[in-house]
Amino acid sequence: MTTYYGLLSKIMTEISQVLSSVDEDKLGKIIDKILNSKRIFVLGVGRSGLVMKGFAMRLMHLGLNVFVVGESTTPAIGKGDLLIIGSGSGRTPSVVTNVKKAWEYGSAIISITSNKHSPIVEYSDFTIFLLAPTPKVKTGNFNFSIQPMGSLFEQSLLIFADLIVLMLMDKLCMTSDKMFKNHANLE
Amino acid sequence: MTTYYGLLSKIMTEISQVLSSVDEDKLGKIIDKILNSKRIFVLGVGRSGLVMKGFAMRLMHLGLNVFVVGESTTPAIGKGDLLIIGSGSGRTPSVVTNVKKAWEYGSAIISITSNKHSPIVEYSDFTIFLLAPTPKVKTGNFNFSIQPMGSLFEQSLLIFADLIVLMLMDKLCMTSDKMFKNHANLE
Amino acid sequence: MTTYYGLLSKIMTEISQVLSSVDEDKLGKIIDKILNSKRIFVLGVGRSGLVMKGFAMRLMHLGLNVFVVGESTTPAIGKGDLLIIGSGSGRTPSVVTNVKKAWEYGSAIISITSNKHSPIVEYSDFTIFLLAPTPKVKTGNFNFSIQPMGSLFEQSLLIFADLIVLMLMDKLCMTSDKMFKNHANLE
Amino acid sequence: MTTYYGLLSKIMTEISQVLSSVDEDKLGKIIDKILNSKRIFVLGVGRSGLVMKGFAMRLMHLGLNVFVVGESTTPAIGKGDLLIIGSGSGRTPSVVTNVKKAWEYGSAIISITSNKHSPIVEYSDFTIFLLAPTPKVKTGNFNFSIQPMGSLFEQSLLIFADLIVLMLMDKLCMTSDKMFKNHANLE
Numbered sequence: 001m002t003t004y005y006g007l008l009s010k011i012m013t014e015i016s017q018v019l020s021s022v023d024e025d026k027l028g029k030i031i032d033k034i035l036n037s038k039r040i041f042v043l044g045v046g047r048s049g050l051v052m053k054g055f056a057m058r059l060m061h062l063g064l065n066v067f068v069v070g071e072s073t074t075p076a077i078g079k080g081d082l083l084i085i086g087s088g089s090g091r092t093p094s095v096v097t098n099v100k101k102a103w104e105y106g107s108a109i110i111s112i113t114s115n116k117h118s119p120i121v122e123y124s125d126f127t128i129f130l131l132a133p134t135p136k137v138k139t140g141n142f143n144f145s146i147q148p149m150g151s152l153f154e155q156s157l158l159i160f161a162d163l164i165v166l167m168l169m170d171k172l173c174m175t176s177d178k179m180f181k182n183h184a185n186l187e
Numbered sequence: 188m189t190t191y192y193g194l195l196s197k198i199m200t201e202i203s204q205v206l207s208s209v210d211e212d213k214l215g216k217i218i219d220k221i222l223n224s225k226r227i228f229v230l231g232v233g234r235s236g237l238v239m240k241g242f243a244m245r246l247m248h249l250g251l252n253v254f255v256v257g258e259s260t261t262p263a264i265g266k267g268d269l270l271i272i273g274s275g276s277g278r279t280p281s282v283v284t285n286v287k288k289a290w291e292y293g294s295a296i297i298s299i300t301s302n303k304h305s306p307i308v309e310y311s312d313f314t315i316f317l318l319a320p321t322p323k324v325k326t327g328n329f330n331f332s333i334q335p336m337g338s339l340f341e342q343s344l345l346i347f348a349d350l351i352v353l354m355l356m357d358k359l360c361m362t363s364d365k366m367f368k369n370h371a372n373l374e
Numbered sequence: 375m376t377t378y379y380g381l382l383s384k385i386m387t388e389i390s391q392v393l394s395s396v397d398e399d400k401l402g403k404i405i406d407k408i409l410n411s412k413r414i415f416v417l418g419v420g421r422s423g424l425v426m427k428g429f430a431m432r433l434m435h436l437g438l439n440v441f442v443v444g445e446s447t448t449p450a451i452g453k454g455d456l457l458i459i460g461s462g463s464g465r466t467p468s469v470v471t472n473v474k475k476a477w478e479y480g481s482a483i484i485s486i487t488s489n490k491h492s493p494i495v496e497y498s499d500f501t502i503f504l505l506a507p508t509p510k511v512k513t514g515n516f517n518f519s520i521q522p523m524g525s526l527f528e529q530s531l532l533i534f535a536d537l538i539v540l541m542l543m544d545k546l547c548m549t550s551d552k553m554f555k556n557h558a559n560l561e
Numbered sequence: 562m563t564t565y566y567g568l569l570s571k572i573m574t575e576i577s578q579v580l581s582s583v584d585e586d587k588l589g590k591i592i593d594k595i596l597n598s599k600r601i602f603v604l605g606v607g608r609s610g611l612v613m614k615g616f617a618m619r620l621m622h623l624g625l626n627v628f629v630v631g632e633s634t635t636p637a638i639g640k641g642d643l644l645i646i647g648s649g650s651g652r653t654p655s656v657v658t659n660v661k662k663a664w665e666y667g668s669a670i671i672s673i674t675s676n677k678h679s680p681i682v683e684y685s686d687f688t689i690f691l692l693a694p695t696p697k698v699k700t701g702n703f704n705f706s707i708q709p710m711g712s713l714f715e716q717s718l719l720i721f722a723d724l725i726v727l728m729l730m731d732k733l734c735m736t737s738d739k740m741f742k743n744h745a746n747l748e
Contacts, residue, residue: 002731004585007724012577016569016722024565043373045748050446050611053259054715055606060260061709069373070425070444071258072240073247078374083373094468094748098373105372105717117268139670148622148730148737149744151723152617158719159576162712163568169709170563176709180696184599185263185292185708186230186256186270187606189544193400194537196388202533203382211378228469232561234431235426237633241528248522255632259611273385281561281655305393322554335435336548336554336557338536341428345532349525356522357376367509370523372383374419374468417747427633436632444746445632446614446622450746457747472747479746560604560630560636560644560659560683 010146011155014127016130018156030110031125031167034064036172037082037108043069044086044099049152052086055161061179062168069098079106087111087159088134088153114153115159130156198342199332205343212360217297217313218354221251224269224295228258230285231240231273242348248366249355256285262320266293273348274298275321275340277305286310301340301346317343384532385529386521391504392530404484404500405541408438411456411482414508417443421528426460429535434554436542453480460507460535461485462527464490473497486534488527506528549555571707572716579693579717591671592728595625598643598669601720604630604659605647608715613647616722621742623729630659641669647722648672649695649714651679660684673721675714691717 010092019024034040040059052068059066067074069083077083082100087095101110103123111124114132121127132153133145145152169175221227227246231239239255254261256270264270270289274282277300286365289296290310298311301319304366308314320332330337356362401485408414413434418529419424426442433440441448443457451457457476461469464487476483487496488506495501507519519526543549587702595601601620612631618682620627621686621698628635638644648656651674663670672685675693676695682688693714694706730736 002729003725004583004724007727008577008720010581011720011724012573016573017707020566021568022565025646036545041373042310046745047615048625049613054608054611056259058709058712066260068259069371069579071260073253073256073258074371074373075247075369077567079197085229092748097467097471102374103624135737135744147723147727148619148740150733151619155719155723158716160571162716163565164707165712166563166568167706174709179709182262183696184261184607185257186228186261187653191396191401191537193541195390195533198533199386203386209378215561233558234428236510237428239517241421241424244523245525255510279561280658284654284658298411322550322557332538334536335548335553338432338539342532342536346382346385348386349521349529350378351522352377352472352525353381354378358547362520363509366522370509371420372524415747421653430633434636440634442633443745446617446629447627447632448745448747449621449743476745482609556636558630558635560635560662 013153014145014147015159018130018152019160021130021131022160026126026128027167030164031171033082033099033108033110033125034110034168035171038080040064040066040078041069041074041081041083042066043083043095045092045095045149046054048086048088051154051161052084054158058162058165061182062165062172062174065126077105077107079104079153083107083109085109085111085120086157087120088114088150090115090120096120112157113123119144128160130160134155189316201332201334201339202342202346205317208299209315209320213313213315217351220269220295220297220312221355222358224325225252225267226258227251227253228261228264228268228270230282230288232279232282234337235273235275235344236350238341238345239271241345244348245352248369249359250369251360256268264289264292264294265317268294270294270296273298274307274308275301275319275337275342277302277307284372298346310355315347317347319343338357347374379474386471388519388521388526389529389533390456392504392526393534394501395505396534398504401541404538406541407456407466407484407499407546409545410441412438412454413449414438414452415455415456415457416440417420417464417469417555419469421461421524422460422531425458425528425532425535426458428532432536432539435556436539436548437556450526451476451479451481455481457483459483459485460531461494462488462490462524464494470494486531502534504534575706575708576716576720579691579713580721582692583689583721587687587689590729591725592732594643594669594671594686594733599625599626599641601625602630602635602638602642602644603627604644605734606653608711609647609649611716612715612719614724615719619726622743623726623733623735637740638663638666638668639655641703642668644668644670646670646672646681646716648681649675649693649711651676651681657681673718683696687723689721691721694723
């Protein structure tokens with residue numbers, strides 16, 4: 001069996017490669033879009049969905065008005081709102097259906113995917129490509145990982161989302177202590 | 188095996204008995220409390236928790252600002268807020284802990300329970316007793332059900348909560364059609 | 375405002391009407407199908423989904439091998455399995471998509487719906503009709519409720535599912551006390 | 562504002578530092594414990610809880626019998642079972658309560674925490690320390706992060722858990738393709 005430190009080194013290298021392919025120029029516009037939207041909705045399925053929930057939690061800590069698609073008290077999306085999707089393949093049927101609907105309802109859309117040919121790209125105001133392989137799609141630039149299924153995409157998605165949180169903290173002059181005051185105190 | 192209609196008749200009779208023990212005089216004050224709170228949080232564990240999530244969904248449809256304890260974007264509770272708990276035994280440790288905390292943070296509290304001796308009663312501004320048996324507590328008034336565990340409490344809790352929704356609709360002049368416009372359009 | 379007891383009486387009458395339309399002859403076969411399936415999957419969206427989760431919890435208490443579509447550890451469905459759907463309209467896109475897929479994967483299907491014209495009916499081995507109105511479909515037999523959206527369907531679904539639980543308890547010689555031993559002891 | 566690549570470099574360095582403090586010698590025993598347990602339960606709250614759900618999903622893909630504490634069909638824990646906890650502070654009241662209960666019920670316990678003084682350590686058969694700061698506990702070795710609250714712990718927890726998955730794949734001779742066959746085909 002490969003050693004812990006051998007595997008760790010490989011995983012960290014893989015994540016670095018994926019996150020080095022991000023188009024930095026889009027980030028300022030994405031930050032502005034997040035800050036200027038009336039309400040933010042996040043969407044994802046499976047492990048990507050779990051990462052997006054964690055992202056939504058941090059956006060709430062920042063004082064933004066945010067909802068997770070599929071949770072109990074999430075209202076109807078509409079004009080002035082923003083939908084942020086994390087989906088490796090960008091082809092999961094329920095994700096594609098929901099992106100189309102959100103577009104019809106007039107919401108802005110940001111997608112984060114590894115698939116340049118995903119149907120959600122054409123509906124998105126901004127797309128961030130995290131070029132990791134997924135079980136459904138082999139990407140051109142980066143088509144091998146020692147990790148199973150979408151693990152590399154999901155790890156990269158978490159770190160990318162948390163990096164966006166740092167940029168938002170900077171813009172909003174928020175600190176960890178201030179954010180912690182918004183954190184759920186019943187759990 | 189007892190027939191479908193035999194069982195149906197027994198279940199409906201049990202629910203009617205439980206819901207006939209409700210103190211009607213408290214309801215006006217509860218409706219006012221719900222409408223005058225800054226934000227509403229709902230709390231429950233297990234099947235009671237599922238019913239409370241469904242109640243929260245309807246409160247959102249009514250245009251109220253509502254959160255489910257434990258969901259991703261639920262913020263910290265505090266003064267001016269209202270916590271509504273549904274708990275048959277009123278003794279589940281995490282429920283009791285959370286009720287105490289909410290009280291310390293200055294939130295108002297409404298509890299719905301079958302247990303007159305529950306520790307959450309003393310922290311509650313209003314308590315509604317639905318006197319069904321639960322697996323942890325045998326209540327005085329009504330200590331037998333043909334149904335397992337807390338089923339009778341949970342059924343009664345759903346119908347009671349939906350009845351409160353009807354009263355809120357009346358006060359807010361809301362219709363089913365208006366509420367449906369707030370319903371999640373991504374799912 | 376209508377009184378508590380006035381509303382209660384109307385709700386109970388509505389539920390009784392819906393549950394009186396059930397075709398009792400199918401129930402024996404449904405019970406057998408549940409007991410003879412390798413694994414059981416439950417599916418629902420919104421408040422119907424919450425009711426189906428509560429049903430799954432009771433099936434687990436009965437010692438059956440059961441999963442909720444969308445929860446973290448739910449595996450792939452296939453031959454020998456059974457999918458049980460609760461959907462008022464029977465037309466929610468993700469529900470229809472999943473039913474078709476489950477059928478293709480070789481799973482048996484039981485649906486509970488208020489819509490006789492739902493596309494899920496043709497894929498189902500057995501369908502139970504609970505003829506309550508839903509916001510998307512006005513049913514023939516019973517097209518009015520004082521309650522908003524799908525509330526009457528959801529209440530009827532809960533009681534119907536709990537009635538099936540009673541029939542399963544009888545067949546399996548299970549008691550509430552035995553079931554409680556299977557109940558989650560961490561929560 | 563610090564640039565994307567500036568922040569990325571800092572985050573990756575922080576994660577590497579945390580994961581370099583892991584005691585590699587324990588990992589073989591942890592892998593064996595996971596493989597030799599009758600059933601595995603995972604537990605976590607907030608963002609750590611989301612990571613643990615993602616870990617549970619991969620354990621299911623590997624063909625193991627795994628449950629998430631708090632999901633609908635999770636049964637009672639007992640002798641022969643294993644509880645794996647991810648908790649930065651190791652002091653969240655519901656986590657501590659559940660760990661004590663699991664210990665009383667005879668389950669084995671593995672905890673992953675950043676807090677060497679956490680009360681869950683004494684109940685654990687094995688503890689992995691990921692020495693990141695958390696909002697509730699400042700750890701000795703590594704008490705600063707540019708990231709808010711427990712983000713660094715949560716990122717490290719995800720990568721650590723995914724590394725354990727690689728070790729389990731090796732032991733079980735599982736491939737990504739085989740695992741994908743177990744992946745939920747309804748979603």
